[in-house]
Amino acid sequence: VRDGLRPSALEHWEEIARRLAGRSPAVFLDYDGTLSPIAPRPELATLPEPTREILRRLAARGPVAILSGRGREDVAALVGLDGLTYAGSHGFDIAGPTLRREIGDGIPERIDRAAARLREELSGIEGALVEPKRFAVAIHYRLARPEDLPRIEQAVDAVRAEYPDLRKVPGKKIFELRPDLDWDKGHALLWLLEALHVERLDEDGGEVVPLYVGDDVTDEDAFRAIEGRGIGVLVAEEPRETAAAYSLRNPEEVRVFLERLAGEPLTP
Ligand SMILES: [Mg+2]
Numbered sequence: 001v002r003d004g005l006r007p008s009a010l011e012h013w014e015e016i017a018r019r020l021a022g023r024s025p026a027v028f029l030d031y032d033g034t035l036s037p038i039a040p041r042p043e044l045a046t047l048p049e050p051t052r053e054i055l056r057r058l059a060a061r062g063p064v065a066i067l068s069g070r071g072r073e074d075v076a077a078l079v080g081l082d083g084l085t086y087a088g089s090h091g092f093d094i095a096g097p098t099l100r101r102e103i104g105d106g107i108p109e110r111i112d113r114a115a116a117r118l119r120e121e122l123s124g125i126e127g128a129l130v131e132p133k134r135f136a137v138a139i140h141y142r143l144a145r146p147e148d149l150p151r152i153e154q155a156v157d158a159v160r161a162e163y164p165d166l167r168k169v170p171g172k173k174i175f176e177l178r179p180d181l182d183w184d185k186g187h188a189l190l191w192l193l194e195a196l197h198v199e200r201l202d203e204d205g206g207e208v209v210p211l212y213v214g215d216d217v218t219d220e221d222a223f224r225a226i227e228g229r230g231i232g233v234l235v236a237e238e239p240r241e242t243a244a245a246y247s248l249r250n251p252e253e254v255r256v257f258l259e260r261l262a263g264e265p266l267t268p
Contacts, residue, residue, distance in 0.1 A: 005247045006246050007245075007246055008247060008253075013257075017260075023208065023209045024062050024209070025209050026063045026065075026208045026209065026210045026230075027211050027258075028064075028213075028222065030235075031045075032215075033216065033251070034214050034219075035255075036048070036251060037251050042131065042138075045078070046078060048255065051251070051254075051255045051258070052079070052080065054255065054258045054259050055081055056081055056083075059083045059084050065084065065086070065087060065192050066079055066085070066086050067188060067212075068087070069089070069136070069138070071088045071133035072087070072089065072094070072134070082097070085192060087192065089178070090183075090185050091103070091184060091185050092104065092183060103181060104135070104179050104181055107179050108134045108135065110165070110166070111132055111137050111166075113163075114159055114166060114177055115137045117162065118130045118155065118177075121159055122155050125152060125155075127143035127144030127145065128141055128148070129141075135178070136177065137177050138175070139156055156177070159177070160177055163177065164180075165180050167179075171216060171217065184218065184221040184222075185221045185222040185225075186222045188222075189212065189225050189226065209229075209231065210226045212226055212231070212233065213248070213254055213258075214233075219234070220242060223243035223244045231246065234248075235247070235253075236249070
């Protein structure tokens with residue numbers, strides 16, 4: 001364990017390659033901070049072109065799904081590739097070449113109303129950005145002054161109290177209001193795995209090994225969902241408690257890792 005981090009997925013590549021030998025990886029990836037470096041504004045977090053090319057190669061070989069906290073259409077536009085499956089809003093809104101699923105009932109309408117209320121409450125606070133995403137509303141405070149954080153959180157709590165079926169979830173420099181349902185990236189991953197696995201069985205009958213790469217606390221649900229069965233890789237510069245078995249330091253290392261994965265023969 002280097003510097004208290006999980007073992008590096010690059011330094012332990014041989015071990016990972018052995019687990020994948022003769023099997024098919026099902027690749028699940030977070031977007032922000034994993035494929036794309038964290039940007040000061042969400043719309044600036046573009047996908048590096050070499051990473052896009054590797055995703056294209058990976059998708060030609062097997063299922064690739066992006067599981068993001070962003071809205072589904074937003075993250076699909078940023079990745080810009082057909083043939084991938086996109087699970088937006090932490091898995092509440094899923095669409096792929098052969099898949100479509102939305103969780104819950106009437107959620108986008110309630111999210112819209114909550115977003116309008118948040119804009120009212122936060123209108124006087126510079127740098128607090130409200131981003132409705134159909135199945136969640138994000139309040140970004142990366143650009144706000146640190147001393148405004150308590151006021152921002154109070155406003156979020158006040159709006160949440162008006163919508164008892166939403167819950168507040170903290171993230172990296174954001175709060176989110178999300179449906180208070182037992183559904184997360186882990187549930188979405190397991191649902192997708194079943195849906196995608198059935199299709200894979202028709203083709204080659206091979207065993208599918210789920211692989212998940214993510215950097216945020218919400219990615220821990222996905223790591224736990226595949227613990228013992230798949231390969232979890234945490235993207236982190238600093239040691240952190242995680243259910244992932246391996247780590248990578250940044251999106252650059254993720255790109256190198258995915259490149260190896262795309263180049264690895266599926267049979268030994
Ligand atoms: Mg992330």
